[in-house]
Amino acid sequence: RIQGPLTGKKVVVTAGPTREYIDPVRFISNPSSGKMGIAMADAARALGADVTLLHGPITEKIPDRIQTKSFISADDLFELMKDHQDADIVIKSAAVSDFKPVTRSNQKEKKDRAKLSVELERNPDILSWLGEHKKKGQVLIGFAMETENLMENARAKLEKKNLDWICANSLSEKGSGFASDTNTIHLIGHERQLEFTGSKKEIASQILQEIFGS
Ligand code: C5P
Numbered sequence: 001r002i003q004g005p006l007t008g009k010k011v012v013v014t015a016g017p018t019r020e021y022i023d024p025v026r027f028i029s030n031p032s033s034g035k036m037g038i039a040m041a042d043a044a045r046a047l048g049a050d051v052t053l054l055h056g057p058i059t060e061k062i063p064d065r066i067q068t069k070s071f072i073s074a075d076d077l078f079e080l081m082k083d084h085q086d087a088d089i090v091i092k093s094a095a096v097s098d099f100k101p102v103t104r105s106n107q108k109e110k111k112d113r114a115k116l117s118v119e120l121e122r123n124p125d126i127l128s129w130l131g132e133h134k135k136k137g138q139v140l141i142g143f144a145m146e147t148e149n150l151m152e153n154a155r156a157k158l159e160k161k162n163l164d165w166i167c168a169n170s171l172s173e174k175g176s177g178f179a180s181d182t183n184t185i186h187l188i189g190h191e192r193q194l195e196f197t198g199s200k201k202e203i204a205s206q207i208l209q210e211i212f213g214s
Contacts, residue, residue, distance in 0.1 A: 001048070002045070002046065002047070002048040003048055004046070004047040004048030004049075005047050005048065005212045005213055005214060006044055006047040006048045006049035006089075006208075006212055007047075007048030007049070008048070008050070009048070009049045009050065009088040009089060010049070010050050010052075010084075010086070010087045010088050010089070011041075011044040011049040011050065011051045011052070011087060011088065011089045011090075011091065012051075012052050012054065012081070012084040012087040012089070012090050012091070013037050013040050013041040013044065013051060013052070013053050013054070013090075013091040013093065014037060014053075014054045014055070014077065014081070014091070014092050014093060014094035015032075015034040015035075015036070015037020015038055015040075015041070015053060015054070015055045015056070015058065015093050015094055016032050016033070016034035016037060016055045016056030016057065016058040016060075016094055016095070017029045017030045017031070017032040017034075017056045017057065017058075017094070017095050017097070018056050018071070018072070018073050018074045018076075018077060018094070018095070018096050018097045018123075019056070019057055019072050019073060019097075020073055020074065020097045020099070020100035020101060020123075021072075021073070021101070021104050022101050022104065022105070022109065022118055023104065023105045023106075023107065023108050023109045024106070024107070024108055025108050026108075026109070028097055028099070028100070028101070028120075029057075029097065030095050030097070030178070031178040031179055032056070032058075032094070032095035032178055033058060033059075033060050033178060033179040034055055034056070034058035034060045034062075035060055035179070035180075035181065035200050036093050036143070036169075036183065036200050036204070037053065037055065037091070037093035037094060038053065038055075038060060038062055038063075038066070039200040039201045039203070039204035039205075040091050040093055040204045040207070040208070041053040041066050041091075042063060042065075042066060042201070042204070043201070043204040043205040043207075043208045044089070044091070044208060045065065045066060046205065047208055047209075047212060047213075049089070051066060051067065052067050052068070052069065052084060052087075053066050053067065053068045053069075054068075054069050054070075054071060054077060054080050054081070054084070054094070055068060055069075055070055055071070055094075056070070056071055056072065056077070056094060056095075057070075057072065073097075073100065074096045074097055074100065074123040074124065074126065075100070075123070075124070077094065077096065077126060078124050078126050078129070081126050081129075081130065085130070085133065085135075086135070087138070088137070088138060088139065089138070089139045089141070089212075090130055090138070090139070090140050090141065091141045092126070092127050092130075092140075092141065092142050092143060093143045093167075095145070095178075096123065096126060097123055098122065098123055099120035099121065099122060099123060100120060100121060100123050101118050101119065101120060101121075102119045102120065102121050103119075125161075127140070127142050127161050127163070128160070128161045128162075131161040131162030131163060132162065134162055139164045139165070139211070140161075140162070140163045140164050140165075141163065141164065141165045141166070141167065141211075142157060142158070142161060142163045142165070142166045142167070143166070143167045143168075143169070144157050144166050144167070144168045144169070145168075145169055145170075145171055145177070146168070146170065146171070147170075147171050147172060150168050150169075150170045150186070151168060151186060151188070153168075154166050154168035154186065154188055155188060158188055158189075158190070164189065164190070165187060165188065165189045165211060166187075166188050167185045167186070167187055167188075167207065168185065168186040168187075168188060169183055169184065169185050169186075170184065175197075180200075181199055181200060182197075182198060182199055182200065183196075183197070183198075183199075183200050183203055184196070184197045185197075185203050185207065187207055187210060187211075189211075194210060
């Protein structure tokens with residue numbers, strides 16, 4: 001057992017993309033690698049926390065020292081999250097699909113037609129749900145990725161989703177974003193705001209040090 005500021009705390013971290021299936025062989029997803037979430041999970045473990053990493057379909061290696069559970073769709077993740085709702089700290093780095101196909105066909109869609117329409121419906125916003133059901137003392141940390149108006153949108157999400165912190169990362173900043181090993185994150189809280197640049201590993205431990213260190 002590691003002694004640190006998070007010893008005895010239950011931490012749940014989510015990482016990676018979701019997949020929303022159209023038919024048995026096709027899905028809607030995004031390029032999330034899970035690297036940032038894995039780094040957050042490992043950094044929390046190094047501070048003494050009892051960590052569970054919930055991850056989507058990723059190829060990135062997860063260190064054996066981290067306990068994991070896997071999900072495919074946003075609905076799967078929502079179910080897993082409800083099982084871990086009692087966590088002291090929730091870090092939501094997963095890139096959850098906002099929409100899913102209304103129906104999923106059991107057979108592969110044939111290409112003997114010029115067009116195929118797929119109707120999409122909203123997925124549950126898991127982090128908003130967690131914010132609505134936040135228990136006393138629980139810390140909710142969200143992520144925000146935007147292509148424009150990053151800081152304004154991130155600040156709005158911090159309030160709207162009832163979060164304690166939001167990690168804003170821009171897709172347009174150099175050395176940032178989906179599969180990169182490096183990142184720039186603007187950590188925004190209700191009272192302070194900081195910027196971190198470096199490897200995802202370094203940033204993850206700096207963020208947790210800033211929030212929970214001493
Ligand atoms: O609103 P937006 O999707 O930009 O917010 C991003 C944050 O919300 C991330 O922490 C992400 O994991 C979470 N999220 C979620 N459920 C969704 C969409 C996003 O938990 N359906």
